[in-house]
Amino acid sequence: MCKGRKDHSKSAILHYALWFSDSIRSLQLQPG
Secondary structure (H helix, E strand, O other): OHHHHHHHHHHHHHHHHHHHHHHHHHHHHOOO
């Protein structure tokens, strides 16, 4: 149970990291 919860947290962090990376990429692609 604790292991599953840890995996879920890890997955959430990874998802947030991917979203953050994509967001930064979008900002860099914008002109100006």
